Amino acid sequence: MASSQTIRVNLAERSYDILIGSGTLDVFPQFMADRNSSTHVVIITDSNVDDLYADALGDSLTEQGYEVQMMVVDAGEESKSADAAIDLWETMLAEGADRGSVVAAVGGGVVGDLAGFVAATFARGLAFVQVPTTLLAQVDSSVGGKVGINLSEAKNMVGAFWQPMGVLVDVNVLGTLPAKEFAAGMAEVVKYGVIMDLDFFEYLEQNVDGINARDPEVMQKVVERCCQLKAEVVEADEREESGRRAILNYGHTFAHAFEAATEYGQLLHGEAVSMGMVCESRLAERIGLIDAAATERQVKLLEALSLPITPPELDPEEVYRLMWHDKKVADGKINFVLPTKIGETTLTSDVKSRDVLAVLEG
């Protein structure tokens, strides 16, 4: 393993480490052995990641004397369903999983959320490890303990807060990620810079080439900083109660409406977030919170990372209506997380519909 760093997520007795490096998959058996004495491991992965990484990880455990149960779901968001959860529960039971088993999620956010939900609920909760293999999962979904499944009419509607006992990140796996998926993950990366960390935003601006080449050294730095920032937010607001965690929704109020308006599928989540950040920064401009130069800096960086910044042709009134359907709408007001400069945000629900519509009209 070339190099690695450990980030601690401090959540009292639910604290855990994120080990980030290049080549870290090699230490998977040791990573497991350091955290739990169980010898029965259930690996949940998807049909793409199985051949690429999960199967080999399973073998490496088997060689160390573990009993390994491999469970492969179809790649794609459709697997984050109650039906898939039932299949996993039943199969685990049939193959002898019990209270002492450990679940390892090897894959992107879909696998992490689904496997985490299954881990949270099987036998009232199993120990759980994340091995995130998409950039989005490495910088976002694998950290923070939110796990869950979709209902047919609403994403992430059913779930739990269930912290892993460890997260193992190998940036080398980003090498096989489709270009669009990689770019989509970078939208969340840029988001951390805008909401919390000017220095990091500048680091991204200065390392666009290394990022686009998925240079392991650069990507390790990128993932490390994102995990640190997300860990800080999660430590301050583990169960999304104090409001602090809302900061992570920058770009997402518009993004969720774009995803809903295109009926999920046309846009990757990260692509929608990229467009959403530009829109919300423009909204912040309109109400005098930020200057146009700050928006332009975001646009420039996002474009350099091959991210779309202009939403598809959509009816502004329809998009606005969809914002009201988002489950984060509280007390009849839409809450926006808006930047006041690069590295700082404010929360506001005091936004006029005509400003939102004006932004949507472009």
Add this chain to the structure above:
Amino acid sequence: MASSQTIRVNLAERSYDILIGSGTLDVFPQFMADRNSSTHVVIITDSNVDDLYADALGDSLTEQGYEVQMMVVDAGEESKSADAAIDLWETMLAEGADRGSVVAAVGGGVVGDLAGFVAATFARGLAFVQVPTTLLAQVDSSVGGKVGINLSEAKNMVGAFWQPMGVLVDVNVLGTLPAKEFAAGMAEVVKYGVIMDLDFFEYLEQNVDGINARDPEVMQKVVERCCQLKAEVVEADEREESGRRAILNYGHTFAHAFEAATEYGQLLHGEAVSMGMVCESRLAERIGLIDAAATERQVKLLEALSLPITPPELDPEEVYRLMWHDKKVADGKINFVLPTKIGETTLTSDVKSRDVLAVLEG
């Protein structure tokens, strides 16, 4: 409300009160208002309890300005399923439940476990109130935070620890309980006496007539003491980690095997527990832990409460084999909770198969 008492369950920020009395259903709206400012309440009940109590409770909330969503599942264990959970999740979503809604379970253990699981997982966890209407639910399942559903091949295999924000017990509702259900609940009551409290066991012996008449004053005392004892155990071992909670399994190792051998349905759980306690007390006799008089005292009390004490004709080898399938079997040993005298137990896995078989052979 004639009289009532409050028992506090101390679990740090998850602490809550159990209000026990006769006529306490009258204070349901106040009980809710005292605990949560939400005005959207989802009442989950079953097809028997709906007409008897839940519908009226819903009306009493509506009168106080609450928005009430009534959801009625078929009475019976079959409703404690993943399919039922999915139905409830989807219906709640369709009718506008959100993070701020409160779930109230009005019914027996089936409704409490199912509604609790739905509350634990909808929008990653909703506030939850229990209004237990069977004796078993009042003295056992509504206290302690275990919620869950069955898989087709294993009971309670999927679930969570999810504490309610309050439990409201009205012993008057026991008046409409079928005789067999009432007696089954009394098996768990007797269990508390045997495992933890000689005085309480004696109180039961002295009040058999009042109990059988379901006298509200006697039943209030009975439920209070059971809730106190269960609360003590749960406080010491909320998530079933230290082993303390295992004490509640007295009678249950045999009982689960009897239930499995009769394919669930022939025996009520409490009936199986009654037989199981007698068997396990006899097992304790065989290995010199307790004297025969203590077993006879249990037999006498259980019979006075109309509980069966002799298992149905079953193949002892088969029953013994089924004990090994119980999910509580750890490290290849069956753990027994055995009484050393009335009011005291010990945990042992050092039991010879021939002693178990001898007990089963009668």
